[in-house]
Amino acid sequence: MDHQALDAFLTAAVGEYQLITPEAPLPCFALLMGSADRGTLHVERVAFGRNARTTDPAARLEFSETIVPRFGPAYENEHRAWWIDSRDLLKASREADALGLDLLGSIHMHPDWHRIGPPQERDFVLSERPTPMDHHMFGNTTWPINIICYLERRADAFYHSLAAWAPPRAASPGSPCTELPLRVRTRTTAGV
Structure with a gap:
């Protein structure tokens, strides 16, 4: 992964993190653009999009019929999880094509929710490892790479x-x- 792509994501993730409240676990999500060569995926850029989780009929149906029953009532919170707006996905795909790149996957933030979330959710410690919900989503998108960025604040x-x-x-x-x-x-x- 190119450092510029990671820096762009981290800048956005820190911005979203600073807006998180115990009631609103704001997500940060981006698409990964790059190339695949001999088994190596090279992430060169990230593309951001809007969260259509509450506005897209397919997203609302997926959450009400699959996500919430399978992964619990915490996912009733409209701020939890991401569903990229289909127009933004199309825009990113066209941008990647214009640059000679491919859409390779996604990157999203896991905050230190066990410290900043509501007291009843502090037993669930997030990390850079996938949650059961992540396994589900990664399996449904089938993108070749999905990156999880665990972000925490300690002091300042x-x-x-x-x-x-x-x-x-x-x-x-x-x-x-x-x-x-x-x-x-x-x-x-x-040294190069």
């Missing part, structure tokens, strides 16, 4: 950790995601 500083995940194998629905090696291209060129 933000810290993050990342992990990349391939969707569950199509032949094994319900199986866990597979962790992928993740490297971030650094800014420095010293």
